[in-house]
Each structure stands twice: as C-alpha cells, then as structure tokens.
Amino acid sequence: xxxxxxxxxxxxxxxxxxxxxxxxxxxxxxxxxxxxxxxxxxxxxxxxxxxxxxxxxxxxxxxxxxxxxxxxxxxxxxxxxxxx
Amino acid sequence: xxxxxxxxxxxxxxxxxxxxxxxxxxxxxxxxxxxxxxxxxxxxxxxxxxxxxxxxxxxxxxxxxxxxxxxxxxxxxxxxxxxxxxxxxxxxxxxxxxxxxxxxxxxxxxxxxxxxxxxxxxxxxxxxxxxxxxxxxxxxxxxxx
Numbered sequence: 001x002x003x004x005x006x007x008x009x010x011x012x013x014x015x016x017x018x019x020x021x022x023x024x025x026x027x028x029x030x031x032x033x034x035x036x037x038x039x040x041x042x043x044x045x046x047x048x049x050x051x052x053x054x055x056x057x058x059x060x061x062x063x064x065x066x067x068x069x070x071x072x073x074x075x076x077x078x079x080x081x082x083x084x
Numbered sequence: 085x086x087x088x089x090x091x092x093x094x095x096x097x098x099x100x101x102x103x104x105x106x107x108x109x110x111x112x113x114x115x116x117x118x119x120x121x122x123x124x125x126x127x128x129x130x131x132x133x134x135x136x137x138x139x140x141x142x143x144x145x146x147x148x149x150x151x152x153x154x155x156x157x158x159x160x161x162x163x164x165x166x167x168x169x170x171x172x173x174x175x176x177x178x179x180x181x182x183x184x185x186x187x188x189x190x191x192x193x194x195x196x197x198x199x200x201x202x203x204x205x206x207x208x209x210x211x212x213x214x215x216x217x218x219x220x221x222x223x224x225x226x227x228x229x
Contacts, residue, residue, distance in 0.1 A: 042173035042225060045202040064200050 001081070003029070006074050013050045017043040032069040044068075055081060085160050093156045094148070095168050099125065102145045107190075109157050114193050116149035122185040137183040142209060142218050143175055150193030150207035151224050158198050159226065169227040173202065177220030181211065188212050201225050 011027050018024040019038035023031060033039045039047065048059055048067060057080035059067070066072050087106045094103060106116040120137050127135035152170045183189060189209050196204040204223035211217050 040173070042171075042202055042223065045200045049197065049199060061200065 001078075003074060006077065007070060009054065010051070010070060010073060013054060014039070014047055017047055027070060029071045029074070030069070033073075034068060051077065057081065085157055090153050090156050093168075094152065095170065096148065100144075102141065102148045103153065106149070106153060109153065111158060112195050114150060114154045114157070115190065116153060117188060117190045118145045118149070119188040120183060120185060124185070127185050135185050137185070137187070139177075139179050139218070142179065142183060142189070143177055143222075145189060146177070146191055146193070146207045146209050146218070146220075147172055147175075147222050147224065149191040150205050151203055151222050154193060154195065154205065155198075155203045155224070155226060158203065170224050171227045172222070172224045174204075174223040175220065177207075177218050177222070179218045181215060181217045183211060183217055189217060196221065 007027060007029070011024065014027075014033070014037060015024065017039045020036065023036040023038075027037075031037060033044060033047065034041070048064055051057075051073070052059055055077055057077065059076065059080070063076045063080075067076055087109060090106065090109065091103065094101065096102070102118050103116055104118045106114060108115045120141075126138055126141060130136060130138045147170075151172075155170060189211055191207060191209050193205045193207045196206055202223060202225050204221060206219075207222050208219040209217045
C-alpha cells in the first residue's frame with residue numbers, strides 16, 4: 001500500500017473526530033492530530049480503535065503513545081502490517 | 085474486588101454521590117441503583133412548583149454506576165488512594181420518561197471497550213416499573229491528580 005492511499009484512508013477515519021476542517025482538507029505526513037486537527041485525547045483513542053479495525057491490526061500502549069501525527073501513524077500501521 | 089470495596093473507592097460524597105448500591109458487577113457489565121429522595125435540593129427549582137428530576141442528574145447516575153463503578157472494578161488495585169477523579173469525555177443519551185421525587189432507578193451498563201485508559205459503555209436507566217427512562221453511550225477516562 002503506498003503512502004497516498006494510507007493517508008487517504010487515515011483521513012476517512014479521522015474525519016468524524018477532527019475539529020479543524022481546513023487542516024483535515026490539507027492533511028499530509030506532517031499533520032499533528034492534536035495540534036493541527038484539534039482532536040481531543042479521548043477521541044484519539046477512538047481514532048486508534050478505528051485504525052485497528054480498518055487495517056486489522058492491534059496497537060499496543062507503546063505505539064499508541066507515539067501515534068500523535070500522520071507520519072508516526074503511517075510508520076506504526078506499516079510496521080504492524082509487515083508483521084502480518 | 086467486592087462491591088463494598090468498589091463503593092468505598094468511589095470519589096464522591098454527599099450531596100453528589102448518586103450510587104446507593106450495586107446488584108451485580110463483572111468485567112463486562114454492572115447493575116446498580118439509586119433513589120432520588122424527595123428532599124433533594126434540585127427539586128426546589130426544577131421545576132418551580134413541579135418537581136421533576138433533571139436530565140443531568142439522570143446522566144450523573146448513569147455515569148457514576150455505569151462508568152465509574154465499572155472503571156474502578158476494571159483497574160482494581162492500580163487506583164490511587166486519594167485525588168482520583170473520573171473525566172467524562174462523551175455522552176449521547178436519549179431521555180424517554182420523567183423521574184419524579186422519591187423514585188428508585190436502576191442502571192444497567194455494558195462495556196463497549198476499555199482501551200488506553202478510556203472506558204466507553206452502553207448504559208440504560210429503568211424506573212421501578214421496569215420502563216426505560218433513558219439510554220445511550222457514555223465514555224470517560226480516569227484522571228490522577
């Protein structure tokens with residue numbers, strides 16, 4: 001799966017929780033979930049659970065704590081997918 | 085963890101304790117009850133001359149029994165002795181019937197998930213006749229001071 005596709009899929013997941021629509025429209029690797037998209041920390045949990053469901057992966061506590069922006073989310077998803 | 089231990093760990097006191105007792109608890113569900121006493125202050129003003137239990141207090145009963153009691157049970161011994169709070173993060177509740185002074189209500193809650201410190205539940209509140217008064221989803225996170 002290429003990066004563009006991953007970002008597009010992430011965007012769909014994030015959409016219901018993002019409070020900043022402009023930042024969502026311009027989402028890229030450097031977008032920060034909390035500072036740019038204004039997702040609150042409680043909804044960040046929902047984003048991560050939706051990511052687990054969408055990609056059929058399990059995200060551990062350590063990865064969850066790192067998953068604060070698009071770049072780290074992609075790294076974590078790709079690593080988990082590679083593990084099979 | 086016993087029901088008595090859970091009740092002792094609740095971070096509330098009068099006049100904002102809205103749990104009288106629990107009838108059942110396991111890692112997925114909890115059932116508890118509370119009676120709205122006729123002499124509660126809220127009835128003096130909600131409404132003027134027509135006392136009805138405010139929806140926010142029904143929500144509070146649902147949250148204290150359905151979310152906080154279950155949350156305490158789930159984290160068990162990891163709880164701090166003092167300075168614990170429970171941050172309500174989301175509620176989505178429909179109100180179907182009024183609750184009048186003196187009514188006993190029963191709350192049933194089922195866990196949707198408990199992940200990364202966040203607990204989300206489907207919660208239902210019934211009156212003594214067994215009719216559903218309100219239902220919905222509530223979520224929160226444990227806060228350490």
